[in-house]
Amino acid sequence: MPPERPNPRWDQSPSSVISECEQTARTSDYEHITTPVLIIGAGAAGVRTAIELAEHGIEPLVIGKRDHGDAHTTWAAGGINAALGSHDPDDDWRIHAADTLQEGHFINDPVAVEVVTEAMPERLRELAEWGMPFDRTNGGRIDQRYFGAQSFRRTAFVGDRTGKALLDTLIERAKSLHIPYRENVLVTELISDGNRVYGAIAIDVETGQFLLFETAHVVLAAGGCSALYGRHSSRDDENTADGPALAYRAGADLLDLEFVQFHPTGMVGDRYGETWDGRLVTEAVRGEGGRLYNSHGERFMKRYSPVQLELDARDVVARAIATEIDEGRGTDNGGVYLDISHQDTAFIRERLPRMFERFQSLGVDISEQPIEVAPTAHYSMGGVDIDWTTGRTAIDGLFAVGETAAGLHGANRLGGNSLAETVVVGQIVGSHIAAHGVGESTMPDGVLADAERTMSALVSFVESDGNVHPSALIADLRRVMDEHAGIFRDERTLQQGLEMVNDIADRTTTLRFTGGLTSEAFELAIDLSYMLTVAEGVLRGALKRKESRGAHFRTDFPETRKVWQKNILSAHANTGSTLWCREPGRPSSAIESAIDEGYELEYHHLE
Template sequence: MSTVSNPETVSTSVLIIGAGGAGLRTSIELAEQGVDCLVLGKRAHGDAHTIWAAGGINASLGSLDPEDRWEIHAADTLDEGHFVNDPTAVETLCKRAPDRIRELAEWGMDFDRTDEGKINQRYFGAQSFRRTCFVGDRTGQALMDTLVQKAMDLEVPYRENLYITDLMVEGGQAAGAVGFDMDAGRPVAFDADAVVIAAGGHTSLYRRSSSRTDENTGDAQALAFNAGVPLRDMEFVQFHPTGKVKPEAEAGHLVTEAVRGEGGRLYNTEGERFMERYSPTQMELDARDVVARANEQEIREGRGTEDDAVLLDISHRDDDYIHDRLPRMVEEFAEHGIDITEEPMEVAPTAHYAMGGIEVDFETAQTQVDGLYAVGECTAGVHGANRLGGNSLIETVVFGQVAGNHIAETLGSRTSPSLSDAAVRDHVATQDTLAAAEGGHTPAEIMDRLRDLMWQHAGILRDEDGLLNGLGKLQRLRADAEDLQVQADRTSRRYERAQNLRFMFTTAETILRGALERKESRGAHARTDYEAKDPDLRKNIRSLPTGDGGMEIGMEAAGRPSRRVQQAVDEDHELDYHHLE
């Protein structure tokens, strides 16, 4: 093990932390407007969680259902979010989505097309119309390929395998960031006039998750919180209804909603199509929280498989249709001896998406720290209490463009502070201390215990006793983490996991405390001791940094939609599931 006391220093106008859809679309906007920027990725270029969003991307194009319009898309988003969404975020998303889709098509994204040549659209859960554009069941990969190529055409600078550990804020303004090169093992300090956080969510805090093990560990949320930015709605974690249960190495990996969007049916081991009991109108395409809780209930009541799963069956569809619309699912299950054209898939709920996150002004994508922006899953507001399927990918490109445009318009008038050499040295010394730690608990052990804690106490079903017990366990686990055994340099996975733990503890506390404060069931937040939705709690719960490392919990009323969107809400549109039969 070695430590390096002198960091590499890099200067750029705009530093973008995160190289998925949100970070890349921000960089593209900046490059097109002539602004210097640098994109940082934790992994190899093009390898981001965006590629795992398989099923589709939403926009009210009306390719198949011409009566669809952006106001109905907004109404669906608010309804799915149980009306604690940020109305400005929702309206901005839905108004701008069609232009962003057309732009992606112009840049070469090969959307599936109708016989008439229009961008094809499929059903997704809780959508009133067929609104989800797609590229088979690899839409996220196609989006990333398109954005990576566009960024390369614009010669956007990029550094891969770079881990950011701390944001630098001077006098209430963003000044840059400090991290380390995961290949060279050297600390790096970035001096920037503006910083964009686009580093994803935090579902890897859970034992079963659609995230890869060492990603989506709450880096973005904790970085912002530690820099003095409030977090919002952290109790709202989406559990996707259909995650894999085997092989063990892939447990929790997503079985795309496109399977249900193309007519997939859920059965228990008694042969019952059980969604008829839970949602006879919308069936398998009801809201994700509804279907996830139904799957969990069937499993808990003993009607699941030996692997604690239910059965998802698409085999009634024509074989060629399945191969055309769901090629990735066909391939993935075939690797393990399952032919989904002939037999069902075993699935169970999995932690999938973080609705809560960093507070931003959605007209600019800026946080309350001047010059610090946040985009994508790391933010809170678009999705409210539950995300509408297909809205995650469109969020990245809509608000990436918003952030890039605002930075380009204001950067010239902003006076940015310089990095403090003393502060950089302090952060690097902290890295050295962590790398040299000689305690009795490994980072992997602590992470396993934390994930079990979160699944047990802040999972699909919650109650006050469980949440309080979870907070108590978290405090004791933090104490154990003070006695961490690292003894590894910055190039090691052990050191990376030790850094992850710093973020995971902060983010886990905000989830547990927010869930304890919200004494109702709303969307993805289900309290067995408060099973009804409380109309007086149409509010947002805020996790507020106190400045001394502490946290306070606050609450404020959620905003109201515009007259046009409220009219669409009142029209009470609803998907007719039986079009699929």
């Protein structure tokens, strides 16, 4: 379990928004569903957890906000890391671990790093056995490409649609095991007494029916919080902080929230249209030799990173691009140029088919023309604090996997490690639950009564008579986060941002709804409650960390400070958020040896 922590009293209100509505004596009708394990989230991490449970004879229930197979995993395009040595036989999992720790600026959980990197070769071969159609070398081995800040070619791939291929493979495996799945389910709250979790309250978004899930184990696989920002790589209705907020309000701790990764290359809306603004241009474009140029035609990464160039760490490249734009060397549309046209057309179409087709549909032939890109909020290194040998949180029965969990990535995520994380920790959690037995899922009468009151409060909330649509407050929140918690931060702008977030929270008393529990407005209001909870945590963590480290850059504290080589945790007390710190621990001697050996990417292989 995670280390001992402060012991506040837990606020059991349904959410920061819903707590404002008047409680009523009504008890809403609901469907009562019992399952041994409830998995909230149907992306790669959730499905891999379910597969492991099913293979041990336990039938979990997987629930998702959208149609089956429509998960954020599909947008992870470039690849998945494992030290296979397909091209570089000197690579091994220790060096993968060393790269991960260095990219995370040594505040990663060293147990998490070792667990994931050591397990990944086996997990990758397992995926191949299940039918994942990896690109192959001429000799038949799983092919691997360069990704930023990696010492060797370690990123396995399926063209530039690796995430979709991964999820399709896992879903087919899950179907073969007859794992039950329920789609279009919006979870509004976990049922918890602050010590253990008993289930979840949800809405069937198609019928408006309340659902009460009773279970011995809840696994949160509901993604991260990059959609807190206006310019982000997710679709607007995903990565809205559901997982971390649900865990936090149930009594679990959050870790490293100040670290939000801005991917260097997102599409520029002024060039490609509002629908595409911020959407990811995979790192595989740079991994296959793509080069960055400013409006003066200068390959500017030579100034910022003369050795690793475009394949330096994501935070380095993102800050470089942002600086070029801020100092007037960007394009008229507010970006820089990413150019891979020096590669053969056949090579581009084979290695980057999704990118080629996307831009072709927008009138751009990337084999002949550069594309315009700018940084975009992409991934949250922060999330729920877990024990990486089991996936457990500090709340009995509550687990977190995938981007909902924190600890592996530290201050900045190594590209290709997100998909790796999903299949490793999913297997660990499923195996742990199976080994220890699912136990009974008996919900105490008092806890059940509280859950029923929460459902009644939700009905009153929807019937409230306000004049502000939730989408307006979400737009305001995203503007605040863009302007006050972006790539460059300082005390004044962060403090202003925190005050503005609190003002938006106050304005939730004026929300307006039409269409009841099945309405888009209701779903957006729930999203808003999650987003406000975690946005405050991001800003508070960024204010507390008075240094620059990885994805967190303070212009008023531009240096990395040894005294801040520690993690910031957030606990939910009845008086508000409580922040505290702990040391991340030391890597094993095997990993420290790999760090000392000083491996580094040799970019000239791409030239």
